[in-house]
Amino acid sequence: MIPAAFDYKRASSAAEAISLVGQYGDEAKFLAGGHSLIPLMKLRLAQPAMLIDIGRIKDLSYIKDGGDFIAIGALTRHMDVEKSALVLKEVPLLAHAAGYVGDAQVRHRGTIGGSLAHADSASDLPATTLALGATYVAQGPKGERLIAAADFYKGFLESALQPDEMLTEIRVPKMNGAKWGFEKFNRRAQDWAIVGVAAWRSKDASGVALVNMGSTPILATSVSAALKSGASVADAAQLAAAEAEPQDDLNASSEYRVHLAKVLVRRALEKASA
């Protein structure tokens, strides 16, 4: 519960944060809501020498209509995503999933950008934004670049972000009335999902992504392909784990996870087809 010693700097803008991280390199970690990083530090599983606090950069907390997409500032708190009228109207699946992150305290402190950049496959929002085909905006010393969610997750807690880059915005395509389902299976409401599913379906397309079914969030492309070729929901759901490589842990064996994925994908798609 007592972290190793570290230094602390507070950045007042994204540019200042990027300049600071350039200065300290690998020794530095960004601190936003702190709900992933601080527990790891208290367990001494993470021992950054420098914390760059970006939590008070005001102009990175927003939700805007970007035309085809909704633009969400990286420092927007989960609770603001959950309650936003704009998100509820245009990307209801994301608003709903944001309401399942951790508990109320976590949702008031934790940020969407922090959750995505932490790249934990057991978190709800990486898979949800992946299912929705989101694009992330990363800012580095040389300016901005866009990274598709499908290209972002590289491995366990590993993303496509360079050490001197910061996630600044999340662009989520509007759902245009597509129906959706979200299933989070866990033993306690506040926990990470044992298995989770975010799914949407329109007349001719669908997106299905899985939480905690591998070292990264998993896009269940076989399910979508089967649906496109006319398979029933029940049959398509049998392919739920085709792309997954689930782990064993205290709550679930990989075998049980595969079973759950099939059941939960079916349930999510039934909701998205209702």
Place this chain on the structure above:
Amino acid sequence: MTMTENRQNSVIGTRQLRREDPALLTGEAKFTNDLNLPGALHLSILRSPHAHAKIVSIDTAAAKASPGVVAVYTGAELQSQWAGPMPCAWPVTPDMKNPPHFPLAASKVCYVGDGVVAVLATSESASRDALDLIDVEYKVLKAVVDVEEALSDANIIHEDLGTNKSYTWNLKIEATEGCVEDAFQKAAFKVSERYVQQRLLPMAMEPRAVAAVPQPFGGDITLYSSTQIPHILKVMAALTLGIPEHQVRVVAPSVGGGFGSKLDVYAEELLCMALARKHSLPVRWVEERSENSMATIHGRGQVQYVELAADKSGKLTAVRVRIKADMGAYLQLVTPGVPILGAFLYAGVYDIPLAYDFSCDGIFTTLTPTDAYRGAGRPEATYAIESAMDALARAMKIDPLELRKRNFIQKEQFPYTAFSGLTYDSGDHLQAAEKAAGLADYAGIRAQQAKQNVPGAKKRLGIGMSSYFEMCGLAPSRVLASLNYGAGGWEAATVRVLPTCKVQVVTGTSPHGQGHETSWAMIASEKLGIPQEDIDVLHSDTAISPLGLDTYGSRSLPVGGVAIAGACDKVIDKARLIAAHQLECSADDLEFAGGVFSVKGSPDRAVPMAAIAFAAFTAHNLPDGLEPNLEAQYTYDPPNFSWPFGTHMCVLEVDTETGQIEILKYVAVDDCGVQINPLIVEGQVHGGVIQGLAQALFEEAVYDTDGNLKTTTLAEYLVPAASDVPSITTAHTVTPSPTNQLGVKGIGEAGTIGAASTVINAVVDALSGIGVTSMPMPASPQTVWRAIQSAAQAK
């Protein structure tokens, strides 16, 4: 007759908010780690990462050179500090094997978390940082994790003992020799079940914290500790450290929960005291959460073999029980006695002939020591008998409620001496069961089940029940003597009426969440006729309350509360003499009501307690020979345990596709006799039920085969939150205890005693139609799903 009968405007029995709560809710309450102790050194402890290993060498040079570090000690270096090993107060058999256990391991570690090196530094982070600089070389030995495998002695933990078995404790009660075996031979129905009581982490919200402060003026040392047992700790710490008892003061500030885990004498308490004396400075320690999972005792940890014999009508004719009890690596304060407490409850609430055969092996493993945890032996016993009753009902193909009704001890049979030899003072199990069945709509659920639980059903409905007796109010001292326990079971109280008629109630109980300050003031107010707000309750400091046996085993009210009533009686007796003197009448002519003495038949000749208190203080005009001041001390040794009882029922649905359980209704009907404060009773039932339900569905201290604890944070150890548990329907029957003047029984452990078997019985009830006849705890979704899968394959 109890004191509340025929009494108008009684304080007792009113729902009152607790006087403790404003300070707790606003953060004003002071816990051990809130004490401001300038100049205190911080203790950190390097713990063994191995379950079983020899210490080859320890290099502390780098740690000693680390900034802020004052001293670093190995176990060997501190060995001279101890007058004796750490105490076990309950040698259950004369030949019980008890390995010497010191605050730091000197040559060998026996569980992950065993203390190896102590670091003292000027700050908490400096002492923590230094731990990373200590280099210990271990020779790793094979871990002993499975309690039944340990019995083979293939791998002996404490070589000097020559065995991993600490003791075997037997209790065989037979009306005629061989009648147990006869009953099983002749039984129309038999069940033979194996149950595992998984290890649980007590997980008090406040981890343990200790501060030892050398006293510059008189005495030797004051120990502040987040403990349930300041009085017992004072004696034991004095003996272990070789300090005269009267020079040790122990204070328990606000304590954030214990559940039995703070009913112990811990290494860190002794280390802080020894090092504070050595350095002549305050020394403090606070446990980290992960450290708490390994260094604080665990609860449960038993394998139970239970056999029931019954005649053709289902009447029980004999009970046979074999227990393999996991002691962990060492015997803590009452470790060996925990399963023995359960031995007296395997008769459950049933009328069974004298045909009982119980045996328990206490066995060492290379895991954290076990000890008392809410219920301590009694939830385990109740789980076994109540689960076995359901198994018997299934074997007989009759309804489990009907089977229980055929076996209940009838109301008219009380006081009833059970086959275990103890006498149940009172009870009415049929009433409790019928009340619970009504609230749970037992008949309606059975009808709904017939419709819903068809082949292929995605959601199967189940209802489970448990009828229990809680043997609590520890305990009659003579009974404890017969069990070889190292102390008595009385409780002390002092009631002091101050000159202005304000009252101090001094108790030997030591609350850590129970609301004693509220309840004890209610008792004294009722007795003395003095308003509650004029009554203060003093506790948990051996300098203020020198006599006491502390709080555990649902003893505080039926022992400590009754002691307060007794002390009040003595105060009233003395006040009556002064009143008679002032009114110039005979003491026998006085009646006392509402805090006023008056002459029978002449209510205008009266004197209030306030006038008597002041007269006792001035002592200007007291009866000849009467001591000044109005104060009395009373010690109460209960003639019997107290026997709360009840029936719990749970209705739930199982999702057969995923194994997930949803509790639809939980009904708790509890009878704790007269209730002092029903709001506190409800709180105790809620908390206890949730803790029992947590054992059934959520919690388990999981070890791997190398003896590593895998559940060391609250992300892995699943304590349910409010959002994860059902709302609980509480109801009560009231059968006053005939053995004490308040008519009260304990309620602190009843919920945990009833809940685990209630929930698991409901899960099995939901699934028995598809071939699932047992369910290990915790019944996690994966565990339930696997049980459904293997039952389907077995068909």
